[in-house]
Amino acid sequence: MLIGNAIVGQSGGPTAAINATLAGVIRGAVESRAVNRIFGSFNGIEGILNRRFIELTHLSEEELKLLENTPAAALGSCRMKLPRPDDQSRADVYEKLLDFFRSNDIRYFFYIGGNDSMDTVAKLAAWLSDKDYEMRVIGVPKTIDNDVVGTDHTPGYGSAAKFIATSMQEILRDTAVYTIRAVTIVEIMGRDSGWLTAAAALPKKVCGVAPDLIYLPERPFEMERFLTDLEKAFAVHPNVVVAVSEGLRSADGTYIGEGAHSGRVDVFGHKYLAGTGRTLEMAVQSMYGCKVRSVELNLLQRCASHIASATDLREAVSVGKAAVEAAVSGETAKMMCFRRAPGRDYSVSIFPEDISRIANLIRSVPDEFITPDGTNVTDECIDYLLPLIQGEPDIVFENGLPKHLSLRK
């Protein structure tokens, strides 16, 4: 058994469950005989490079519980991309990391993040593989986008989906109160995949109301057809609600919302989007002249822990603990994944998968989850999604607001 200390970091965009996974890693480390002390690196891999970290071994049960219900990365995040492991001119970055690991007897490194963070796990594990220092590197997925390959779903998605479905149900009530013709366009996150937008359909199964039209980025978006789809929806009732992904693209690949922020990219080369709903709002306005409103669910999709899914948080803790167990049992260069058991009753098991088969890939919403006309999701999709939003966590309220845990002063 490899005995030593462990360090955990968080990376990528916040979710409502990323701290539940952190709590799971801490719980797993504290319970394991192989791990002496567990540290947290502030701002992901940057904290190790800058020597900014905190010991987490002695958090109380009350603190761990609060941490599980605290949104956004309690250790902070980063968007830093490691250089290629074979780029000798940048080896100093890796040397600095190894120096920290050696001098603190760190034998286990856990990185909680999305697609881009798995890239960091893959590179670090690859670089360490031929070094004279035994160490285990494990990725633990989190992303509201649910677009990580190899796993049935990702921690964080269920809570985001529950917020989206709950908000959509409330917006459907809100928009139904007037009798005049009106279109409400709800823009939902998801640059490359439509998993989050698909969650807008969930109220249908639960209370019989749903958006009239749902457009995912998996299908090319045609403005003309959209306006025709709207015409059909008006024939049913005057208040039309449309759910759209921020990542909608035309057949030629240009983003529908590109006008507003064209040219801006983040460090991973992703285009910065903000205008899909607004673009459609203007198109509907000029075509129909009716009341149109676009609503961006925006940041709350990834941080609304007050309406988190208890299933999601429970699984997020489990996958953190499982990461420690897998590492202690000898796994490295792996990401922890969920496998859903077949059959009607929902249950998942957790297993490690080769990180090289996961990093930098995108898992899209499959064809059978989208209706043939591309304006909604199928019942099969809803059956997949529904178990992920079940249950409400016990949230501690103090003075009327949810209580959170701060790891930084």
Add this chain to the structure above:
Amino acid sequence: MLIGNAIVGQSGGPTAAINATLAGVIRGAVESRAVNRIFGSFNGIEGILNRRFIELTHLSEEELKLLENTPAAALGSCRMKLPRPDDQSRADVYEKLLDFFRSNDIRYFFYIGGNDSMDTVAKLAAWLSDKDYEMRVIGVPKTIDNDVVGTDHTPGYGSAAKFIATSMQEILRDTAVYTIRAVTIVEIMGRDSGWLTAAAALPKKVCGVAPDLIYLPERPFEMERFLTDLEKAFAVHPNVVVAVSEGLRSADGTYIGEGAHSGRVDVFGHKYLAGTGRTLEMAVQSMYGCKVRSVELNLLQRCASHIASATDLREAVSVGKAAVEAAVSGETAKMMCFRRAPGRDYSVSIFPEDISRIANLIRSVPDEFITPDGTNVTDECIDYLLPLIQGEPDIVFENGLPKHLSLRK
């Protein structure tokens, strides 16, 4: 005692508590010996004119409970403005209303709404006053805006404030995860008053974090000073969060967000706004070149019943019941108001106030609630707000989503 039937309508924008007030009116009517049957008019006063209504006398306790936790007007709403009572050329509208009241033995009319709805109550009561038909007309306030004169606060505000404070706390967690300089501008509803925006300060008292800057429409907004305020905020930490009211105006009275939708007005002559946050986002972007994001809390502010204030819902029920009691005891042309008892412990009493002293007036955030430099609210303001967001309602979840009641098939 005036014995007969009652009818209730809802008007104006949705809130999370307007159906709790409806449930209160129904409860009060069912309990009163003076009221035989209670009806609900669909889409406010329009339902009476169009003869679209539903009997509510026999709702079960379970249905009433669900109704209390269902957002947005279950009876639908309208924005219809009654003609002036002394305009003889439009007397047909009033005659049509009276005809309905007479033929259905309606002796009590309750109208749940905001400022504009109290205008309807005032006009109808005035027109009826010299007619040969005894009837009582009572307004019950609701508005997330909290800007109704005569009452300590309005039902609906506490729940909206709780959603805003909770969301703000989560957004503060979310935006704190990165170390690069970034500005997040959260645009909050409130065309004429800053009550809703003030609620963004509540996390400060509860968990020590708060927006760095809060701008209410009660103070003229100066772009130059805003950019200087930001500079000071950057000196404290890189992630600056700003809460702004949609209704911010320059000293000359023009709305900051007017560019986007200038010229569009609703039937009451209110200007349609949508661009305050976006306008500031562009200004910050061009001045500082840093990451800037504007977030509109949008519709969820008025319909997020899943995070409603239990205090607000309880008071909303009470004020509905009290309206029936007041009407039965002889009151008419009144609006029900809250009076807060002096002293440390929060308690309110309910009383009827002359509608003529209320309709078409605006209650602004008072000077002592705003810091002298106009960039925040005072502790006195927070002390006023905090009791209104206390408590969490028992929400029935079904299949992972809050269960609502539909009054229409």
